[in-house]
Amino acid sequence: MTCPHATGAAGHRQAGDGKEARRTRLFIGTSLAGTALAPAVAAYQGQLRRAGWEATWVAETAVHLTYLFLGDWPAEWARRLATALEAVAALPAVSWHLDQSGTFGPPQAPRAIWVGSRTVPRPLARIQAETLAAARAVGFEAESNPWRPHVTVARPRRGPSGPLPPWRPVTVAITQVALVHSTLTPSGPIYRPLHTVALRREATQRP
Numbered sequence: 001m002t003c004p005h006a007t008g009a010a011g012h013r014q015a016g017d018g019k020e021a022r023r024t025r026l027f028i029g030t031s032l033a034g035t036a037l038a039p040a041v042a043a044y045q046g047q048l049r050r051a052g053w054e055a056t057w058v059a060e061t062a063v064h065l066t067y068l069f070l071g072d073w074p075a076e077w078a079r080r081l082a083t084a085l086e087a088v089a090a091l092p093a094v095s096w097h098l099d100q101s102g103t104f105g106p107p108q109a110p111r112a113i114w115v116g117s118r119t120v121p122r123p124l125a126r127i128q129a130e131t132l133a134a135a136r137a138v139g140f141e142a143e144s145n146p147w148r149p150h151v152t153v154a155r156p157r158r159g160p161s162g163p164l165p166p167w168r169p170v171t172v173a174i175t176q177v178a179l180v181h182s183t184l185t186p187s188g189p190i191y192r193p194l195h196t197v198a199l200r201r202e203a204t205q206r207p
């Protein structure tokens with residue numbers, strides 16, 4: 001997913017013959033496809049449809065939380081980032097309570113509908129900070145934009161005026177972080193984990 005608060009990467013060329021290296025579109029995130037959030041998102045999409053929204057709907061298998069959007073990078077850089085990302089393994093798993101929905105973009109023409117939390121849980125913010133530190137350690141230049149944890153559920157084409165349907169809160173466990181390859185297709189992006197780091201499971205921290 002291209003996060004509305006994502007930060008792009010500076011141009012990167014492979015050293016040597018001066019030719020552009022083959023790039024892959026990358027982000028760091030957590031898949032939530034196998035959690036209680038996925039069917040809750042599907043149910044909420046049904047509410048949005050009945051309310052009159054027309055959109056590109058995020059599939060249950062693609063539901064995820066993005067910590068950092070990286071842009072297009074060569075495979076060698078991705079391998080170095082995967083190694084740096086192992087530092088996240090020292091952090092504990094986290095319970096994340098998603099208690100609100102909202103939109104990004106102009107109210108009359110939003111570009112995304114999301115679900116997330118009213119506040120940023122401190123343990124979750126620490127995970128995001130560690131992923132950012134790992135990326136910076138291998139040369140990623142990130143802007144210091146505030147991070148708002150959220151899950152995109154739809155990219156609207158047309159919708160009714162007025163508030164969104166109510167979102168029923170859901171709590172999920174964040175147990176792993178992954179470096180993900182994203183392939184854009186006409187029917188939506190396809191995500192493939194390149195490297196997954198498990199978080200400590202001794203005690204799942206709550207916000």
